[in-house]
Amino acid sequence: MPRYLALILLSSMPLLTGPCFGQTGGPQAPIVCGVKDNMEEPACATKLKGMFTRNSDTLTIKLDGGKSKKYVGNRASCDGENVNVDKCIVFRMAGYYPPAQSYLIQRALYEGGQYLFVSRRTGGEIAVSEIPVLSPNAKYLISIDQNDAEERKYDIAI
Secondary structure (H helix, E strand, C coil): CHHHHHHHHHHCHHHHHCCCCCCCCCCCCCEECCEECCEECCHHHHHCCCCEEEECCEEEEECHHHCEEEEECEHHHCCHHHCCCCCCEEEEEEEEEHHHCEEEEEEEECCCEEEEEEECCCCCEEEECCCCEECCCCCCEEEECCCCCCCCCCCEEC
């Protein structure tokens, strides 16, 4: 009898390591885009399959309902002999958070910048200084501003 009990217990072990019936798995991780030449890497477009387009300095994201939102930068003002600190701005697709249906766009300036957490549903933005982390239920995000070079608007944002 103990031999059969051990066989039953060992054969059911895989069931004990996963979620219960009716329980979903863990939250889907963000899709992260790498950087190449101060822009999102070309593989990012493949990862996000038509969710955004890039035309030179213009980043266009697709929103629900057939709408879109444009972010226009000025990379030429950031490099070389024609640097214009006031006009230097680059928008880069940093990633997408599937549970929150939100994009993460980096808004880089000549010195500093921020991240924009943009809702795919509404186009609404939340500006944060550091890459945010979502709660497991995707209802909250947290961002910790550790920048000592500029004035901070917050230390911890939830």
